[in-house]
């Protein structure tokens with residue numbers, strides 16, 4: 001199999017097959033050369049501390065979403081978090097197996113929560129998932145996510161999912177690019193009735209406290 005078979009037709013007619021390939025195929029979730037190591041915020045919760053839900057309506061961690069994932073996330077060492085959730089009936093794709101998009105949602109949530117340790121509000125720009133093994137309903141999925149680099153507003157995260165305990169069978173892994181945003185991102189773009197509800201009762205949105213942002 002040639003490079004052309006693996007990667008499709010050359011993106012550019014003048015692409016030189018003899019040129020170094022590493023830079024050419026570096027994807028958007030790969031930290032660039034100038035990326036720096038992420039810094040855990042001095043006031044980040046201690047390793048082992050439960051982070052709790054950031055918003056009661058969140059599909060990933062919200063307590064008010066019966067069909068949600070109900071992820072329970074804890075701070076880990078460095079710039080990392082761990083989490084777990086039980087695969088429910090409502091999470092099926094094929095009979096008795098989790099829907100792949102929901103496993104990606106779990107990765108999105110757990111990598112999003114890494115922002116709590118950096119204390120930078122950030123949203124997902126790109127999310128990639130490798131599905132390695134089927135995940136049955138009724139099982140506990142153990143997740144781990146960590147930051148591998150920062151370049152300006154861009155944060156590069158990795159995550160993995162395991163069955164049979166935190167060190168068990170690796171069933172999926174993910175990579176993501178998160179982009180740091182200001183509070184205005186949420187206030188401007190969210191449906192106004194939901195935004196207003198949070199601004200009137202900030203207790204409903206724990207991130208407002210976790211990120212020291214005042215509406």
Ligand SMILES: CCCCC/C=C\C/C=C\C/C=C\C/C=C\CCCC(=O)SCCNC(=O)CCNC(=O)[C@H](O)C(C)(C)COP(=O)(O)OP(=O)(O)OC[C@H]1O[C@@H](n2cnc3c(N)ncnc32)[C@H](O)[C@@H]1OP(=O)(O)O
Pocket residue numbers: 028054060108109110112113115120121122123124125126152153154177179181183186187190195198199205207208211213
């Ligand atoms: C009402 C009160 C609310 C209070 C909220 C307070 C705090 C909340 C904080 C955090 C939330 C906490 C936890 C949430 C936990 C879990 C949820 C999971 C996370 C999500 O589920 S979140 C939803 C899905 N997410 C989106 O809804 C994003 C939609 N999107 C956009 O809103 C824009 O797209 C944005 C902001 C991403 C960028 O827009 P922008 O204008 O700010 O910046 P720009 O475009 O210049 O990008 C800057 C640099 O990122 C590169 N870049 C961007 N996107 C890229 C891509 N896809 N691939 C490769 N590179 C990319 C550019 O290439 C450039 O790179 P360079 O600087 O090198 O040129």
